[in-house]
Amino acid sequence: MSWSLLAFVGLNFFAALSGAVFAPGEWFKSLKKPTWQPPDWAFPVVWSILFLLNSVAGWLVYSKVGFSDGGMLAMAIYVGSLVLNAAWSALFFGMKRMDLATYEAAVLWLSLVAQIAVFYPIEPIAALITLPYLAWVTVAFVLSRTVWRLNPEEAQARA
Numbered sequence: 744m745s746w747s748l749l750a751f752v753g754l755n756f757f758a759a760l761s762g763a764v765f766a767p768g769e770w771f772k773s774l775k776k777p778t779w780q781p782p783d784w785a786f787p788v789v790w791s792i793l794f795l796l797n798s799v800a801g802w803l804v805y806s807k808v809g810f811s812d813g814g815m816l817a818m819a820i821y822v823g824s825l826v827l828n829a830a831w832s833a834l835f836f837g838m839k840r841m842d843l844a845t846y847e848a849a850v851l852w853l854s855l856v857a858q859i860a861v862f863y864p865i866e867p868i869a870a871l872i873t874l875p876y877l878a879w880v881t882v883a884f885v886l887s888r889t890v891w892r893l894n895p896e897e898a899q900a901r902a
Contacts, residue, residue, distance in 0.1 A: 745802070748798070760829075761830070762786075762787075764832070765832040765835075767836055768836065774894050776886075777889045777893065793879055799872060800866075800869040800870070800872050803866045803869040804866050817858075820861055823854055824854040827851040827854055831887075838901075841894070845884065852880050852881060855880055859874065859877065
């Protein structure tokens with residue numbers, strides 16, 4: 744197995760750790776949530792698949808261009824999106840700031856659009872396998888916003 748692929752898996756693993764460190768807990772269980780929210784078991788399953796796909800996408804692009812001029816931009820956007828992903832759990836579950844987490848999810852969404860845009864000319868497959876990640880972040884953004892709106896008293900208490 745390639746050491747560079749393991750490095751990309753490691754980067755995604757560290758981003759995913761935020762979800763374990765800042766787990767939903769009792770506070771989240773007490774909030775009102777929409778009826779369409781995916782079941783609790785779906786989140787770790789879906790995120791595991793998405794982080795694996797994201798690892799492969801980053802590795803494919805890195806394998807083509809490394810840290811060349813175009814590669815530096817692609818890798819900066821890639822790492823930036825991982826940082827944003829990790830920050831969401833800290834904001835929402837750690838700080839209990841649904842407002843900041845929702846805004847941050849919008850920025851994460853934009854970073855993934857940028858990632859797809861810079862990946863596509865380098866390695867189209869890498870861009871395409873990032874699309875499910877973008878779709879799930881879309882769901883996460885709408886869910887975050889909906890939970891925020893369904894719990895105005897809790898949101899106000901934390902602002």
